[in-house]
Structures are given as structure tokens and as C-alpha cells.
Amino acid sequence: MILDWPACRNARDLGGLPTQDGGRIRGGALLRSDNHAALTPAAVAAVRASGVSRVVDLRRPRELAELPSPFAADPIYAHVPMLPDEIDYEHPDDSYGPLLDHNKERVAAAFRAVAEAPPGGVVVHCRGGRDRTGVLVALALTVAGVGPEAVAEDYALTEDSPAVAMLMTLAHAERVYGGVESYLRGAGVEQRHLDAVRERLREPAFLTETRSGWGAFAEDYAELFRGELAAKIWDRALLGGFAELVRAAPGPVVEVGSGPGVTTAYLHGLGLDISGIDLSPEMVAVARRDHPQVRYEVGSMTDLRLPDASLAGLVAWYSVINVPDEALPAVFAGFHRVLAPGAPVIMAFQVGDETRVREDITFHRRRPEAVAALLAAAGLEPVLRTVREPAEHPGLVEQVPQAYLVARRT
Known part of the structure; x- marks a missing residue:
């Protein structure tokens, strides 16, 4: 490049x-x-x-x-x-x-x-x-x-x-x-x-696999989940709470693993100065096409090209699910580095202990208490931890509970 x-x-x-x-x-x-x-x-x-x-x-x-x-x-x-x-x-x-x-x-x-x-x-x-x-x-x-x-x-x-x-x-x-x-x-x-x-x-093998898998699936995924937040009342409520936290100490926000841009665009609509990064160039192209009002770039949460303490908030909405356990501490340390003191991070992921492979993409389910402990070890103090039961949405029937965490940089 x-x-x-x-x-x-x-x-x-x-x-x-x-x-x-x-x-x-x-x-x-x-x-x-x-x-x-x-x-x-x-x-x-x-x-x-x-x-x-x-x-x-x-x-x-x-x-x-x-x-x-x-x-x-x-x-x-x-x-x-x-x-x-x-x-x-x-x-x-x-x-x-x-x-x-x-x-x-x-x-x-x-x-x-x-x-x-x-x-x-x-x-x-x-x-x-x-x-x-x-x-x-x-x-x-x-x-x-x-x-x-x-x-x-x-x-x-x-x-x-x-x-x-x-x-x-x-x-x-x-x-x-x-x-x-x-x-x-x-x-x-x-x-x-x-x-x-x-x-x-050398790039870790999981990044190469994830980029390739999501790239091949980008258009289909965007079409399948285009209106997913409209049917997820609790997701919208938690994202709204996150937006209030950011507005109390405003500044730039980044969603890591922003995919087709649905969550980034929703938070932009709530008034946040937010941009998205995603590993897949194909996903970034879809997000730019569907949400031209938001800036999207190709990048990785494993290597955030952002100055220290520069963000007022960070979003990892169903994106750490592609990161293996051994890489999470370094990822969370990167979150800590780029967040300003007191700035929040919000995360969502599926609850469980197993690893699954679909569309040549590896997905990791996790226990919220384990993720909260890793966040705390990285200097990100958990302030909210909640789990909702699986639900049925248009185009999606959830199989397991869904976890949500909010933490702040200490």
C-alpha cells in the first residue's frame, strides 16, 4: 500500500x-x-x-x-x-x-x-x-x-x-x-x-481466514441482516445507553468489526461522531454503499492505527466472536490504549463454551464473566453485564443467550 x-x-x-x-x-x-x-x-x-x-x-x-x-x-x-x-x-x-x-x-x-x-x-x-x-x-x-x-x-x-x-x-x-x-x-x-x-x-492465520470468509459472505450477510436492529429492542436500548455515556464526554468513537455498518449507522443517527473499521474490504465496500453518511475503513482490532487515548468510546458488536481466546488479551490491551480515561467500550457476543465454523468462518462463544475478567485485566473496569434469552427475529432464530458488556478505561 x-x-x-x-x-x-x-x-x-x-x-x-x-x-x-x-x-x-x-x-x-x-x-x-x-x-x-x-x-x-x-x-x-x-x-x-x-x-x-x-x-x-x-x-x-x-x-x-x-x-x-x-x-x-x-x-x-x-x-x-x-x-x-x-x-x-x-x-x-x-x-x-x-x-x-x-x-x-x-x-x-x-x-x-x-x-x-x-x-x-x-x-x-x-x-x-x-x-x-x-x-x-x-x-x-x-x-x-x-x-x-x-x-x-x-x-x-x-x-x-x-x-x-x-x-x-x-x-x-x-x-x-x-x-x-x-x-x-x-x-x-x-x-x-x-x-x-x-x-x-506474518499475519495470524485467524485474521486471514476471517477476512476471506467474511469477504465471500459480505453481500449475503448485509441483505440478511439489513434491518436487524429494528427487531432488537434490548440491543437498541443498550446502544442508546452507550450513546448517552459518550455524549457526557463527547469525542470520536470507533466500531471495530463494523461489518455492513448497521450498528455504526444506528449510533451515528443517535448523534455520535462514529466511524467503522472492518477486516474485510468487501464488508467495507458494502457499508460505504449502504451508509454513505458514515466513514468506514479497512483495518483490524488486533492492530488499531489510532493515537493513544484518542477515543471517547469503542464498540465491538458481535466482532470479538472471531478472535481466538489467546488473542483476546492483546486485543483488549489495544482497546485500553486507544480509549481516553473513563471512556466506555460496549460489546455483544453469544454465550457458550464452544467454537463453531460456518461459511468457513470460526465463531467463538464465551461466558460473560470470563470476558469481563479479561477486560478488567486489561484495565477496562466492567460497569454493566447482562444476558438476555435467545429470541426469534426476521431471518434469524437465536440458538443461545446473548451477552452484553459495558466497561470503562480506568
Whole structure:
């Protein structure tokens, strides 16, 4: 995805690239660009606010003197030169093989800088965002499981960067060293660093499955549940109470997992400044079509691209049902981070202990007391917990009780 970073060239988010085993690269995990010397103070602030935890600057020391980085004094900044000031070997136009051969320790240090970065996005850049950046990004993507053709296609998005050059580079690593991982290990990268980059870059399998499943079902689901709130008096009552809480300390609200936009649009109608995010681009397209008065974006509750303490409220209406148990603590910690002190979150989900699969989507039923305990552990104090009996609605016969929780950031 091309990033809107004014005064930056080649700024891209590598998220969405496919892995060879059917997965994909996590959005916001690895970003690339040219140098940042021309960034305005507002752009620098935007980069910091985007969730970036590390800026890896691959330039030589003399390049830093010519074009200082605005992040140089920032804790997120790491200067890891990948080339010496003077190069004493031939470097052909159609391969970066000599760069790998003659700079093993430097390449290894740059790779470790990505692996050891704090949680958050990593930005890799050099002077022009092409050669050194392209090589390090290619190595990281290959370790994460992206195939050489996809790596080369992304590299070619940069001006004057023929895909064949990266294909030849990866082929060189395979022929001379036995592959990228073997090259990196020989250069001094430990297995834990390889594992850390894979973990950082690869999207969890449940997200890939959920996106694909809901994408295929988006139009049918929207049609089936277009008027569902009209028949759900208790849902409307609880959402109305949530709206009153937000209006007492107004500000922006986000619904995570907003689907076809029915709940988001309802709360917008109650006067909230609300937008929706959903993992499925198809769901977002449906929501934008059916509710043009509300803003909807593609995103994930597992990686909220929002500033700390920026929300007056958060809605998770039947959306954590697709999140496995082991991922819930991190999701709730993300809710806590983006909510302002005292701001509420409201959730709905089905009661039960089992996991079901329908339309190739996995659904988790849960006990409200267990979810309330996880919210409390994340610093979200439960203030309301209620359960209603299953009911029959147009197009839907509920099989189990329905749970509702409201909590506040402490």
C-alpha cells in the first residue's frame, strides 16, 4: 500500500503481500521509504502517531551529515549503515549479490535491528529507498515466507527498479549460500532473530481466514441482516445507553468489526461522531454503499492505527466472536490504549463454551464473566453485564443467550 507521507518517495506499507503457504504480511508491520530529511514537523508527528516503534536508517555516516534525520534524537531511531563510506567492489546493475557478499556483518546488523524492534511498525529506509532498503526488505519478506516473484514485484514498484534485479539477488543467495536464511545465519543472525521477524511480519492465520470468509459472505450477510436492529429492542436500548455515556464526554468513537455498518449507522443517527473499521474490504465496500453518511475503513482490532487515548468510546458488536481466546488479551490491551480515561467500550457476543465454523468462518462463544475478567485485566473496569434469552427475529432464530458488556478505561 502506498503511504501518504508528503516529501517522501517510495513510501509503502508491505502489508497484504501473500506468503507461499496462503498467509499474508501483516499491515503496518514493515514499511519502507527514502530518507526523511524533508519531512515537515506535521509529517514527523504523523509518522510517530502511526504506531511506528523503530526507524531503521541504513545510510552511511556521511549521508547522515548531508541529510540529517528528524528522528535522530528519538528513542525509536536506529542508525545501522548497511554499506561503508567507500565501496571497493564492483556492483552490477542486475543483482545485489555483491552487496550481500561484501557486507555480511552490516546486513546482519540491519536485520537484527528489525527483529529486535519494540512492538509496532518498523520503517526501513536509506537515501533513495531503493537499493539498501530493497535488499533488507527482500530478506525480511523472504524469511516471512513471501515468494521471490512477489518480493520482486514489490521491489519493482520503486522507480527504476526492475524486478529481475531482485530475482537475481535472491537466486544468488540460493545458489551461493543455500538460501536467504542460510545466508543470514552465516552472517551472524541467530534463529531467534529469524523467528522474531517471521512473528512480526506474518499475519495470524485467524485474521486471514476471517477476512476471506467474511469477504465471500459480505453481500449475503448485509441483505440478511439489513434491518436487524429494528427487531432488537434490548440491543437498541443498550446502544442508546452507550450513546448517552459518550455524549457526557463527547469525542470520536470507533466500531471495530463494523461489518455492513448497521450498528455504526444506528449510533451515528443517535448523534455520535462514529466511524467503522472492518477486516474485510468487501464488508467495507458494502457499508460505504449502504451508509454513505458514515466513514468506514479497512483495518483490524488486533492492530488499531489510532493515537493513544484518542477515543471517547469503542464498540465491538458481535466482532470479538472471531478472535481466538489467546488473542483476546492483546486485543483488549489495544482497546485500553486507544480509549481516553473513563471512556466506555460496549460489546455483544453469544454465550457458550464452544467454537463453531460456518461459511468457513470460526465463531467463538464465551461466558460473560470470563470476558469481563479479561477486560478488567486489561484495565477496562466492567460497569454493566447482562444476558438476555435467545429470541426469534426476521431471518434469524437465536440458538443461545446473548451477552452484553459495558466497561470503562480506568
